[in-house]
Amino acid sequence: MPNPHLSKPSFPNVCIHKDVGGMYIEVHLIAEVGRGRGNAMVQQAADLQQRHPRFVDALDEPSTCIGELMQSDVDHSSLYTFLVESQGHPFHRHASPRMFTAVSGGDGTQLRFSTAKHNENELNLEAFFEQAYCIQIPADSLFTVRFSRGVWHQFVPAKVNSTCPALFAVSFHPDDMHGIQDQHLRNRILGGEASIPMLTEVLPEQLSRLVSEHDFAARCDNVQQLQLHQANSVSRHTRGTSHRTLPNFLYQKLFSRLHHHYMSYTNQVKGSLFSRTRQGTVPSYSLVWDQLVEKASFHLDHFELVIHHQELRSFSMPNATAYMSDLLQAFIKDSPAGVTCLMQVRNALVKPFGLRTSNVGCPVSSLMSDQAQEYFLNRFPVWAYQVNENNTIAQVVLGADDKHLQFRSVVMVEVREEGIAISLSNRVAYRNLFGRFYMRCIRGIHQTYIVPKMLSTAASKLCLQESQKHAPGCWCMRLLWR
Incomplete structure (x- = not known):
């Protein structure tokens, strides 16, 4: 008006x-x-x-x-x-x-x-x-x-x-x-x-x-x-030139259809087990806010999914630490084949530049490191970890420092009324212009495929482990994991 x-x-x-x-x-x-x-x-x-x-x-x-x-x-x-x-x-x-x-x-x-x-x-x-x-x-x-x-x-x-x-x-x-x-x-x-x-x-x-x-x-x-x-x-008005970078444009053309089919499968087959992975706001109590604080210029994202209560062990005594242990183990042993393939391509491309390589997806790749400041449960190499008094929230800080950038990833397991929320928050600080360019190139596939796929795969494995503990003959869970 x-x-x-x-x-x-x-x-x-x-x-x-x-x-x-x-x-x-x-x-x-x-x-x-x-x-x-x-x-x-x-x-x-x-x-x-x-x-x-x-x-x-x-x-x-x-x-x-x-x-x-x-x-x-x-x-x-x-x-x-x-x-x-x-x-x-x-x-x-x-x-x-x-x-x-x-x-x-x-x-x-x-x-x-x-x-x-x-x-x-x-x-x-x-x-x-x-x-x-x-x-x-x-x-x-x-x-x-x-x-x-x-x-x-x-x-x-x-x-x-x-x-x-x-x-x-x-x-x-x-x-x-x-x-x-x-x-x-x-x-x-x-x-x-x-x-x-x-x-x-x-x-x-x-x-x-x-x-x-x-x-x-x-x-x-x-x-x-x-x-x-x-x-x-x-x-x-005629359409002008695109602001989006060429790598992101190529990603949309090459991988968007694959991602569409993957999400359709996730929604149809896994919908009864856990909610779809979503990108959201980083909680104020996340340890990610304490990471790389001296670096003002950074990339930040947060992904989360919730596993329904009925798919896990009894909740009479919530134990976020135990779920975190199973989750980290799933990240290491059950890395999605698609993510592993992309990491191999990435490793080949960056090797001439002397950058670090890993067979595990970058957000959790430091779990394979032999160097760590601390060890969660005396087993998993981490930068830091925190468990609240009631053992309903457990967090671990993963990450690495490379020539072009530094990254910290916070894996969080939180016991809620509706279920177990597992999340992955990533903070990336740039060390040079190449770091900015590199992050710009991978941001699309990182946010729409790699992180959602890693979280959903780890959650599926977690559900499978629990079903085998309480109902070893549960054929539907075995079919899901296949």
Whole structure:
């Protein structure tokens, strides 16, 4: 709706204010930057962002903090930049309001919002779309966005199967502390360690999967397109050059179909055993936040799946340590054949550069090392480990230092009401430009195949071991493992 305070047409805008919950969404279209200039501006800004010492590559939203949190009792504001590439990023929300100014790519930007209730138990597909809003931004345009805390949002290119970036933005956080109840997380923010992924909550996996199965604009009842004049439309602009790197592009062409069949198999055959591996937000209590803290520029990701209670031993005495032992053993002895094959190809390619090699997938490859600072259960080489008092959460830190980068991977086993959650968090710090290039090349296959495959395979082995302990003749579990 137009701004009622303006007597003459000004910036085209959409302003949504809800009385219930005080939620709001405001989008203003400011100007055109010139046909074909959007991609170039995004590319230039993305390159500068990647070289920033606070660069973080996580949740499909590379970002950096360019304005530190003010060390003041009255000012907790910060300034960030972030990039959303052609694949978009997952639906998520924040505990505090957001406002940013952005440039759209060569195919425009689709801004997706939902003001569905905060209570996760009340979230469902119908409620999510009942409160959904879709706003189309033209290509090569400057625009501003402001919305309240708790608003679910996702940004993607306006054109389906686009190879253009969605947007690059400068984001102002008026109060990074607002809505944060976790004292450990508050201390990290006050200590200057805040990042966009640390302050992000992704949409629950099941609902996220359901939403992704729909054409958002077609399913949404509230769709509006902003334009500066009638002739300026998203479809009018020709598609520019892709921001995505050649290795990621080749990955999409060569491996996406294989990954699709693999996930279909996982959902159909293993669905009764554990939930699908999902990428999410790193918990504030994860040991990964204590790793490589002197390295401000890094890649960060977190993957998790939950094994149902009925597939494991009795829960009268939860024992995260025992499950961790079985899990680490599964990583070593039952590495997926596909991952092993990819590691062999990788080893052959990097050997001339003198980089470390391993037959086990890189996130857990240090389990095969003969050098370690500590040993978990006097058996597994690790950098560090931690088990809470109730033995419901066990964590181990794996990793290695190489010529081009350093990585730390935190494997966590957590006993929850719904089952046993096993997760893998990875933090990678770059040592040089080659390290950045290397991570850029492997990021796609690392996030969509290697880590999910390793977690699901280890979980399957864990379930099989438990079934053999309590029901050795269980033919269905043996069939699953085959």
